[in-house]
Amino acid sequence: MGGLLLVEAKRRPLSRRRVLEAAVRFVDREGLGALSMRKLGADLGVEAMSLYNHVPNKDALLDGMVEVLLGELEVPSEGGDWEERVREAYRGFRRLAREHPNVFPLLVVRPANTMDGVWLVEEFLKTLREAGFDAVTALYAFRTLSGYAMGYAMAEIRGFAMEPGGDRAGVRALPADEFPRISELEGRLGEVDRDAEFEFGLGLILGGLREKL
Incomplete structure (x- = not known):
């Protein structure tokens, strides 16, 4: 039964969205280095050439995958x-990294x-402007927070620098x-405690911004 469902899923008409979401799932599973149009086509049950009707090249595919991830991000909520x-909002950014490392x-x-x-940037700037920051400070704040x-998030999924092994044995060897x-x-x-550490840094930035109001 499961095999039949898989066959039916692969027979569904291709669309740009379906190709992009399949690429994200493929890279989640196999890693970015394994991605190719041929392998993605096989994963979808189609010839690689069929994919070019929806994404003109691999660069467009990668850009589209970024688009899919951005669509999963939550913008700052209204009010409050x-x-x-x-x-x-930035906790959601970190969650996204852990879900799609x-x-x-x-x-x-x-x-x-x-x-x-573009819409994501607009919503963040809107939140900061409504808080009382001028346009330039809002831009600086957005870039600082996002950076x-x-x-x-990158350090968390790839490993933090300046941590010799991250364990007792590594430290004892020094x-x-x-x-x-x-x-x-x-x-x-x-x-x-990575949650506490992330909140600590976020709090430092927000505390500094508060002084600018």
Whole structure:
């Protein structure tokens, strides 16, 4: 029965959206390096050439995958405290990275030149302007917050720098007299509360912005 359902799913007409969503699922499962038009076509049960009716080339496919991810992001909600609205939106940004760790890096290396991306920026700027920031400060704030959230999310899925192994054994192997500040964190580097750490950084930025109002 499961095989029949799979066959029926593959027989569904192709569309640009279906191709893009299939590409996201493929990369979630196999990794970005494994993606090719041939393999994606096989995954969809069609010839690779059929995909070009919906995406002209692989670059367009990758841009479309960014579009799919941006569509999953939540913009700041309407009403209420601006800081909490911004916090919740960037928590969603981090959740997206954890849900799509193999696809998320595309957001870093490929500009979001789609209407979804433009709309997302507009909504964030709107929230910050309504909070009372002038246009330029709102832009700086958006870029600072986005840079922090994107950088933290990337480090979380790829591994943090300056953490020697992230475990007790790695820290113990370091000469304590040469690395006293790292050594005093033995047992903590590998046991960091990532949620608390992310909120700490977000709070620092928001606290600084609050002083600008």
